[in-house]
Structures are given as C-alpha cells and as structure tokens.
Amino acid sequence: MLQGLEQRRIAKEETHMADGSGLATVSIRIKGDARSVSCGTSEKLLTAIEREFLNPRQRPVRVGCRQGGCGACRIKVTEGQYATEKMSRDHVTEEEETQGFALACRVYPQTDLEIEPAFRGPVKDRSGQDT
Incomplete structure (x- = not known):
C-alpha cells in the first residue's frame, strides 16, 4: 500500500515539472x-x-517595494499551502496571517493556490500620517 502512495506522489510531481527544467511548478488561480x-x-x-502579467495595469496584485x-x-x-518570509506586521498581523493573509512578495507556493487581492490602502502611523 505504501508503495502505491509513493508512486502516486511521484507521478503527481512529474506532472508539475516546468518545461523540462526539473523545477516543480504549481498553478495560482x-x-x-x-x-x-x-x-x-x-x-x-x-x-x-509580474512575469505572467507584463502590463502593470492588468496585474491582479499591486507591486510595490518587493521586500x-x-x-x-x-x-x-x-x-492551498505556502511558505512565507518575514513580513511587515504593519501590513499583515499575526492574526491575519493565520487567516491566510500574506504579502505576495514573501510567498512561496507549495501547492496549487487560490488567491484574492487584499490591498487595504496606506497604513496610518501613530500620529495619523500615511506611511
């Protein structure tokens, strides 16, 4: 039984190869x-x-500092499942992160994902100024 599961996992990985490069790819809806x-x-x-949507006006996700x-x-x-790098807590709180919020510039998809844009505008600092 375990051997059958391993074969299905391997077959699935083989279907997610990017143009013969050997890198696993996933689909983002x-x-x-x-x-x-x-x-x-x-x-x-x-x-x-950014690679798929060359025209910035057609991108479903805004682009900023990329960091x-x-x-x-x-x-x-x-x-879907993903890994993230460190993100600014001004833009994604720990609670929001547990609800699936993240910054696309810090996300590494691990499986196929479905995402929705969630830009919320400038964040106010403690003095009420836009940051």
Whole structure:
C-alpha cells in the first residue's frame, strides 16, 4: 500500500515539472479572474505574477517595494499551502496571517493556490500620517 502512495506522489510531481527544467511548478488561480499563473515552488509568487502579467495595469496584485515592507501586494490565500518570509506586521498581523493573509512578495507556493487581492490602502502611523 505504501508503495502505491509513493508512486502516486511521484507521478503527481512529474506532472508539475516546468518545461523540462526539473523545477516543480504549481498553478495560482486568482479569484474573480479566468487566468491562472504558473509559479515554481522556489519562486516568489509576486515574481510569477509580474512575469505572467507584463502590463502593470492588468496585474491582479499591486507591486510595490518587493521586500515585504510596503503592503502593496497584500493578498489572501483562500486555498492551498505556502511558505512565507518575514513580513511587515504593519501590513499583515499575526492574526491575519493565520487567516491566510500574506504579502505576495514573501510567498512561496507549495501547492496549487487560490488567491484574492487584499490591498487595504496606506497604513496610518501613530500620529495619523500615511506611511
């Protein structure tokens, strides 16, 4: 039985190879958009979105600093598994992170994902100024 499970896992991995390069890829569905994005499991989600949507006006996710500090690429992952790098807590609180919120520039998809944009505008600092 274990051998059969292992074979199915291997077969699934083989179907997710990117153009013969040997890198595992997953599919990213964007809620409300018929298009999907292919993304390597070792590639940042935002990088894949930028590659697939060359016209910035057509991108379903905003692009900002690309380093997890501005919050422009805030998303909510509604399906799938992923890993993240450190993100600014000004833009994604620990509680929000447990609910699936993340910054696309810090997300590495591990399985097929469904995401929705979740940009919430400028964050106010303690003095009430936009940051």
